[in-house]
Amino acid sequence: MPKVLISDKMDPKAAEIFRQRGVEVDEITGKTPDELAAMIGDYDGLAIRSSTKVTKAILDAATNLKVVGRAGIGVDNVDIPAASAKGVVVMNTPFGNSITTAEHAIALMFALARQLPEADASTQAGKWEKNRFMGVELTSKTLGLIGAGNIGSIVADRAQGLKMKVVAFDPFLTPERAVEMGVEKVTLDELLARADFITLHTPLTDQTRNILSADNLAKTKAGVRIINCARGGLIDEAALKAGLDSGHIGGAALDVFVEEPAKASPLFGTPNFVSTPHLGASTSEAQVNVAIQVAEQMADFLVSGGVTNALNMPSLSAEEAPKLKPYMALAEKLGSLVGQLSHGALSGISVEVEGAAAALNQKPITGAVLAGLMRVHSDTVNMVNAPFLAKERGLDVREVRHDREGDYHTLLRVTVRTQAGDRSVAGTLFGNQAPRLVELFGIKVEADLAGHMLYVVNEDAPGFIGRLGSLLGESGVNIGTFHLGRRDAGGEAVLLLSVDDAVTSDLLTKVKALPGVKTAMALAF
Numbered sequence: 001m002p003k004v005l006i007s008d009k010m011d012p013k014a015a016e017i018f019r020q021r022g023v024e025v026d027e028i029t030g031k032t033p034d035e036l037a038a039m040i041g042d043y044d045g046l047a048i049r050s051s052t053k054v055t056k057a058i059l060d061a062a063t064n065l066k067v068v069g070r071a072g073i074g075v076d077n078v079d080i081p082a083a084s085a086k087g088v089v090v091m092n093t094p095f096g097n098s099i100t101t102a103e104h105a106i107a108l109m110f111a112l113a114r115q116l117p118e119a120d121a122s123t124q125a126g127k128w129e130k131n132r133f134m135g136v137e138l139t140s141k142t143l144g145l146i147g148a149g150n151i152g153s154i155v156a157d158r159a160q161g162l163k164m165k166v167v168a169f170d171p172f173l174t175p176e177r178a179v180e181m182g183v184e185k186v187t188l189d190e191l192l193a194r195a196d197f198i199t200l201h202t203p204l205t206d207q208t209r210n211i212l213s214a215d216n217l218a219k220t221k222a223g224v225r226i227i228n229c230a231r232g233g234l235i236d237e238a239a240l241k242a243g244l245d246s247g248h249i250g251g252a253a254l255d256v257f258v259e260e261p262a263k264a265s266p267l268f269g270t271p272n273f274v275s276t277p278h279l280g281a282s283t284s285e286a287q288v289n290v291a292i293q294v295a296e297q298m299a300d301f302l303v304s305g306g307v308t309n310a311l312n313m314p315s316l317s318a319e320e321a322p323k324l325k326p327y328m329a330l331a332e333k334l335g336s337l338v339g340q341l342s343h344g345a346l347s348g349i350s351v352e353v354e355g356a357a358a359a360l361n362q363k364p365i366t367g368a369v370l371a372g373l374m375r376v377h378s379d380t381v382n383m384v385n386a387p388f389l390a391k392e393r394g395l396d397v398r399e400v401r402h403d404r405e406g407d408y409h410t411l412l413r414v415t416v417r418t419q420a421g422d423r424s425v426a427g428t429l430f431g432n433q434a435p436r437l438v439e440l441f442g443i444k445v446e447a448d449l450a451g452h453m454l455y456v457v458n459e460d461a462p463g464f465i466g467r468l469g470s471l472l473g474e475s476g477v478n479i480g481t482f483h484l485g486r487r488d489a490g491g492e493a494v495l496l497l498s499v500d501d502a503v504t505s506d507l508l509t510k511v512k513a514l515p516g517v518k519t520a521m522a523l524a525f
């Protein structure tokens, strides 16, 4: 039974779903990275929110980890390259808390427009400062949206309901989508010059870090009010403080900070500054949503192999997974076969699908081919890290889909580019389930790639099979299956034998010494 650790406070629905889906679950929250590394042990899954930092050290200590599930959107608390290198899938729940976070941005915009937190504190202190708190209307004001994705587009919709004009800066926003959203697509400089309110909704990347830098803040309209419910680090906090102090910035509301938890900040106590402790996603509705989604996704993956919302692996629905399973087995075997038979550096690989296979999601099939190929050299390779390793090694990976029907109802062909030229193997599924090799380097064969095997290329001549059989018999090696293929009578023949035990190097030397043998290799699947 797979075992998951929930290491951040999460709605109880998550644990309930894991248990219903046959996944054992422990909830242990508030641990330091060292404590987590010491206990991650043999868990198959780790479910987190934003407090747990999934570092390389934790991933290295996790001997059995297959999936990290983030109940939320941002995954900047997960070392994704380290997870990918270890073959751990990282998933998030990209939509579960978008409405809630957009509403928080709107709430902060109102709080700034009417100085609600300060007015509240003053009133409750018995001051009744009616003249101190003069606000501004939102109607007809311009809202500058930096980042027009899931949350940004909901903020735009709500702001339009408040009769605001919305201008958006997002390099990935198409003109068509801008029209659909009813926003005006502008450059960053234009947004800075025109917006009365600016709200940030981008991830923190090298391009967005300090997007509101001192220089950019200086380009804003006098009195601008700024809201950040996305990520700390998008605004230069020192420059923001200076802008508030000088009065150029009329107000700022931060839900997120460069350092979290933000227990001290020069911004605290600044007039017209409002803050919340990363509460963007904190509504009961959003927390139920993300808890249910993360548990469903992780259980799908651990129980049936379905992959949804993974950041380092192609998606694969729970319905597709059983259909693809036999193909993945075939793909791994073909990848492993070419990996074992190809000497020297490979510069490229192509994965072709034909017949029934052409109707399937090809990405997982390619991932399985690469995993089989690279596992020949490292047993820590799986479908998650194989594409990354392939890229790292400069392997040119191509996917080809043929609509044509060939000799087989379904066919998968793997061709590797080597210094000696292209080498190709192909396989099919018998009865839609059983993987079979049907072509090996241009020669038709029919073999089940399983267990220990002996591969021999020899000159097709009478008596050879008898001599090989005798040698194996004398060496105490039992033959399970025997597959023979040849290009032309009297030409080159290929033999694939499954044997009960591993072929020793001593036996291999004797096979190579048989007259007519050109190549002999021990294979394992």
Ligand SMILES: NC(=O)c1ccc[n+]([C@@H]2O[C@H](COP(=O)([O-])OP(=O)(O)OC[C@H]3O[C@@H](n4cnc5c(N)ncnc54)[C@H](O)[C@@H]3O)[C@@H](O)[C@H]2O)c1
Pocket (backbone or CB within 6 Å): 073, 074, 075, 094, 097, 098, 101, 146, 147, 148, 149, 150, 151, 152, 169, 170, 171, 172, 173, 201, 202, 203, 204, 205, 207, 208, 229, 230, 231, 255, 256, 278, 279, 280, 281, 282
């Ligand atoms: N405060 C919270 O509790 C909370 C809750 C949920 C999400 N978030 C954060 O909110 C942010 C947005 O989430 P989302 O779901 O809308 O993400 P999203 O991926 O749907 O949208 C992000 C948008 O940013 C745009 N973008 C990327 N680089 C940009 C750049 N250089 N300049 C301008 N735009 C750029 C993208 O094109 C995309 O449209 C994320 O950082 C997420 O982690 C915070």
Ligand SMILES: O=C(O)CC[C@@H](O)C(=O)O
Pocket (backbone or CB within 6 Å): 049, 050, 071, 072, 073, 074, 075, 097, 278, 280, 281, 282
């Ligand atoms: O889990 C949280 O409370 C914060 C979530 C938020 O930062 C996110 O990116 O989804």
